[in-house]
Amino acid sequence: MRVLYDHQAFTLQDFGGVSRYHHELLCHANWQSELAVALSNNLYLRDRKYSAHRTFLPDVALRGRWRVIKHFNHRASVQALRRGTFDVFHPTLTDNDYFLDLLEDRPLVITLHDMIPALFPQYYTDRDGAMLERIARRANRIITVSEHTRADVLRLLPVAPEQVCVVHHGHADRDYSAGGPALPTPERYVLYTGSRALYKNFSCLLEGLALLPPAVAAGLHVVCAGGGAFTTAEQELLQRTGWAKRAHQFGPVSDAQLNTLYRNALAFVFPSEYEGFGLPILEAFGQQCPVLLSHASCFPEIAQEAALYHHPHQPAELAQQLERLLMDAPLRQDLIRMGQLRLLDFTWQQTARRTRAVYEAATQDINRPGLSLPVVPPIPALEL
Template identity: 40%
Template structure:
């Protein structure tokens, strides 16, 4: 079987959950399932491709500024993807995002698309169009797809609620994490506070970061050796700095860029707990990353989180600052609870291996091409 993937999630993304998902999927399909995978991509600074052997790409510099340079190389990559699709040298096509440029070139070849979340549709009234695609464009892609992969049961139900799609067209295949088989480099060392809570990734909008910070501020006041460490997604904004100053916790909130998987692994491993206060996620890969790194997990009780975490996490109402503080303080103070959650997290992780994700995806491909 020959499967073609396009450029969309790799053109401008150095890191990111969607790019990581497709990279791990291609890697596993190629080496464990013996599938002939091809990525239609020429130019990229993607970290996963740079350190792997799925596709040799050409890195580029931002000579026109970040946005304009990304747009230029994205257009070049799109032309290359269109050319590769038009050659018809594949059995099934799997676009990595929702641009519909490929439809005129696809002919009668089938395609499968993965729907990671409906965050833009659920939060568009509050935060505008978060991914730049309107509902009608996605509806067209979903209608024409042979199969739709949803990354959780919660996401499947959201898709069926928001879009006009037949339920039997949507297959649920969970995400996984490469950290489940990751072997850290013992030579890599990082410096962190002795006691800290970990936050990872984007801090904007529905991520609920400001409510979380306000909730734990009293805990930080009581425990001056406890820190909140935020990994990745750029330095703190002026708004965030002002918030920390207002709450008088500026000295206990730190930011650290994540330059490698080894860095991220150690951030999880050394933390007292990973706390995920988001109002909504399609899946929540950081939950699995924390499980794999023996890091206790405290989660919002919204969307897919209870489905993914089950009994391996503590939960709180993300709109209730007192409840957030109660659960966070509980995990900080109780070493036996942390040990119990670590053990449960290791057990829960067994349901989310990259091999399972790839083999189930291959079953979907095979069902489409007969």
């Protein structure tokens, strides 16, 4: 079986969850893969094992650099599609439908990591919802990364239930990047990672920290990894909550630095209102860091009993649960132990095996996909 992947995620991201997902598929593939990329500064492709690309001014802040990379990569992907030497096409993003007119009758598999633009349209006014519908109608199979995202897809897109299947992400303690210098972290801190904007609900964490009893909050700091410098609004909230002098932002950080931040944190707090999967949960489990999550979207599905939970809009409940976690040493050890057990259910080897089953099912389709598809054969069961 030959699977063609296009350039999109590896053009847009130098590092990040979506390109990392596709790189892990390439690493664990038990099928022939082609990655149509001509230029990329993506961290995961630096060994060039899966593409013959070149980097393009990776250390130069050149305006318009991204447009140059996109131009050459788009051409490379179009050429690969026209050659037709593949059995399945799997685009790395669904932000563009350029491939629909080039596929002819070849199977199309897409991965939908979340339905955030459809669920929070006020934040994504530039997104074309009709484009995603066109792609979804054409897809032979749709992979979602959680049951929660699958339910959203079936509710929001015109697709048949038989077309949509869940393949969870995996976890591996890879060190993709150079370690970098040790970060000047405080002795006692809770950790927040990634973007803090929009539905990420960072303000709930700050308001919750302000509600901690003084004895619990004494000497405690909050460390943010990635997500950019604190905005003016965040600085004002930090001042109002009294945490301005105890909040630290580092980023971007290497994978080695991020692992160290997880290992040394008293807790990892993820108050987001919505995630498609929540890969940082597995990252925290892997570094034996206790986890506190909002009880929202896919979080209970992924973490199950290996985390504490709070209502995403109740800072007082976040504070209560965080106090439990910080003050109860046996509870912390139980959460760490359960997190280690939970990781056994998430390996990239399993992700690759289930993904191959999706590809095989897609190649069995002889009808054009769409709502009028009479019967979609089920994905064969796997013995894991």
